[in-house]
Amino acid sequence: MNPLAIRDDFPIFQEKINGHPLVYLDNAATSQKPRQVLDVLRKYYESENSNVHRGVHTLGTRATEAYEGAREKVARFINAPSPYQVVFTRGTTESINMVAHGYARAHLQPGDEIVLPPSEHHSNLIPWQQAARATGATLRYLPLQEDGSIRLDDVEAAVTDRTKVVAIAHVSNVLGTVNPVREMAAIAHRHGAVIVVDGAQSVPHMPTDVQDLDCDFLAFSGHKMLGPTGIGVLYGKPSLLAEMEPTYFGGEMIDIVELHESTWKEAPWKFEGGTPIIAGAIGLGAAIEYLSNIGMEEIAKHDAHLADLTVQRLAEIEGVTVYGPGPGKPRAGLVTFNLDGVHPHDVATVLDAAGVAVRAGHHCAQPLMRILNVGATARASFYLYNTEDDVDAFVAALKQAKEFFGHAIG
Amino acid sequence: MQLDDLYRQVIMDHYQHPRNQGQLADDAIAVDLRNPSCGDEIRLQMLVEDGVVKDVRFRGSGCSISMASASMMTDAIKGKTISEALHLAQTFSGMMKGEPADLDELGELESLQGVSKFPARIKCATLAWQALERAAEASGADGEVK
Numbered sequence: 001m002n003p004l005a006i007r008d009d010f011p012i013f014q015e016k017i018n019g020h021p022l023v024y025l026d027n028a029a030t031s032q033k034p035r036q037v038l039d040v041l042r043k044y045y046e047s048e049n050s051n052v053h054r055g056v057h058t059l060g061t062r063a064t065e066a067y068e069g070a071r072e073k074v075a076r077f078i079n080a081p082s083p084y085q086v087v088f089t090r091g092t093t094e095s096i097n098m099v100a101h102g103y104a105r106a107h108l109q110p111g112d113e114i115v116l117p118p119s120e121h122h123s124n125l126i127p128w129q130q131a132a133r134a135t136g137a138t139l140r141y142l143p144l145q146e147d148g149s150i151r152l153d154d155v156e157a158a159v160t161d162r163t164k165v166v167a168i169a170h171v172s173n174v175l176g177t178v179n180p181v182r183e184m185a186a187i188a189h190r191h192g193a194v195i196v197v198d199g200a201q202s203v204p205h206m207p208t209d210v211q212d213l214d215c216d217f218l219a220f221s222g223h224k225m226l227g228p229t230g231i232g233v234l235y236g237k238p239s240l241l242a243e244m245e246p247t248y249f250g251g252e253m254i255d256i257v258e259l260h261e262s263t264w265k266e267a268p269w270k271f272e273g274g275t276p277i278i279a280g281a282i283g284l285g286a287a288i289e290y291l292s293n294i295g296m297e298e299i300a301k302h303d304a305h306l307a308d309l310t311v312q313r314l315a316e317i318e319g320v321t322v323y324g325p326g327p328g329k330p331r332a333g334l335v336t337f338n339l340d341g342v343h344p345h346d347v348a349t350v351l352d353a354a355g356v357a358v359r360a361g362h363h364c365a366q367p368l369m370r371i372l373n374v375g376a377t378a379r380a381s382f383y384l385y386n387t388e389d390d391v392d393a394f395v396a397a398l399k400q401a402k403e404f405f406g407h408a409i410g
Numbered sequence: 411m412q413l414d415d416l417y418r419q420v421i422m423d424h425y426q427h428p429r430n431q432g433q434l435a436d437d438a439i440a441v442d443l444r445n446p447s448c449g450d451e452i453r454l455q456m457l458v459e460d461g462v463v464k465d466v467r468f469r470g471s472g473c474s475i476s477m478a479s480a481s482m483m484t485d486a487i488k489g490k491t492i493s494e495a496l497h498l499a500q501t502f503s504g505m506m507k508g509e510p511a512d513l514d515e516l517g518e519l520e521s522l523q524g525v526s527k528f529p530a531r532i533k534c535a536t537l538a539w540q541a542l543e544r545a546a547e548a549s550g551a552d553g554e555v556k
Contacts, residue, residue, distance in 0.1 A: 342474075345448060345531070345534060346474050349413070349416065360448070361448045366449075369449065375450070376448060
C-alpha cells in the first residue's frame, strides 16, 4: 500500500494547521474521511434520500436497498454468517449499553460475576457497573501485567461458573495491547458465560473474523474507520439477539401493536426503532469498501510499523516514558507516552503549534490511569494515511516541546 | 499561533514555583474540583474572617496553565473581601472570553490573557476560579459583587 497515494483521497490533508501541513495522529479518537465516503453521502442525499422499509415509492426502495446493502458489507467485513446479525447503532458506546441493558440485566442475578480488566475504556466499564448495581451482580477485575497485558492463567482463575459476562477490548485504546480474545472466548464459553468484545480500536485496524474469534457480541464505531460519526455496529450471535430485549421502542421496530401490548420484529430490526441512521450506514458501507480495497492485513502491518518506529524513536529521547508493550513487543498502531516534567496538555499544545494532532488526557480510562500512576498521558495513534515522515514530524515537535519547556521552566 | 503568547515567562515562573501551595487547618473551607475531561484536579482551602480572605492554599495536579492560574489566583485574593475576590473572578472570566479587561485589577493575571486564544485550554485556566466561587459561596460571606 502507498500512504502517499492514499492521502490524496482525503481532502483534510489540504488544510494547514497553524501554518503547517496536518500531521494527524489522533486516529484512535476518530479517523479522517476519504472522498469516496463523502461522495457516497452526497449521492445518497442527492439521489436516494428517503425513509427505509416503508414507502412503496421508488426512492424508498433505493434507500432501503442502499441501507440493507451496507448491512451486508459490514457482515462480510467481519465474516458474520448473516447480515441479520448486524445491528446498526450510534457507535460502540450505544452497542455495549444495548447488550448490558437488553441482554445482561435479564441474565444477571445476585452472586453472578462480570469479568473484565481495569484497563477498559469507560464505555466497556460503566455499562457493566450499572448492570451490576441493578442486578446485585459483582464486577471481578483481571490483573494486568506490567506492560498492560492479560495472562490467560489469570483469566482461567477469574472465570468460574458464576461468571455470566466477560467484557474485553480487543485492542486497548491506551496501551495498544492486543488482548487474547479468541482464547478468552473459549474460557468464557466453557463456563457458560458470554464474551462481549469492544472492537472500537481493532476492527478499523486489523482483519476481524467473528466466527474465528467466536465472540458472542462485538461492538465498534464507524467514525474510527473512515466512516461518518453517529453510526456504529453491534454484532451478536443469532440466539442471543433473539433473546435480547430492544432498548428503544417506537416506530419501525414493531410487529403487531395493540392498545396494551405489542410484539417486535426480528433482529436486527427490533433494535433499530425510529428512522435509522440511513446515511451513516451507507457511508460506513463505503468506508468498508475503501478499507477492503487496500486490505486489512496491509493496514494492520502499516499501523504497527509506524507505532514500532515511534517507540524506537521515543526511546532515544531522554525523559520520555512509553506505556504498554516494550520495544519489539507486539503492539497495535498507537503509542501512549509522557514527557518528564511537562503536562500532556502542554505537550499537545506545543505539538499542535507544529501542526501535529495528538490526544492528551485520560483517554476515557481513569482506572487505568490510576494503575499507571499518572493523571493524564499523551497518545499518538496511526492509520493508513500516516507516513514515516509523520513520525519524523512528531518526534521533531516533541523535541521542541522538551526544549521549550526545559528552557521556559529551567 | 505563537507559543510565547500562551506560555509567558510569569506563567512558567508560577508553574515552577507555585505560591500558596499546601494546606490549611481542617476548619478552613475546602473545595475539591476536577476537570473530568482532562484529569486536572485542585483542592482549594480558604480561611475567611469577617468577609475577608485571611489565608488561602491550594494543592493539585494539572498542566502549566491550570497550576499557574491557581497560584496567581491565590496570590491575588489573599487579603481581599469575598466580594472583591468574586469581582476579580468575573473580570478574569471576561478576559477568558476575550472581553476587554481591567489590567489594573488583574495585575500579573493579565499574563493569562493569551489563553483566551486557545479555546481548548480555557477550562485549564478557569478551574481554580471555579473553586474560588464555590469556596466563596461556602463561606457564607456577603458575596454580592459591588
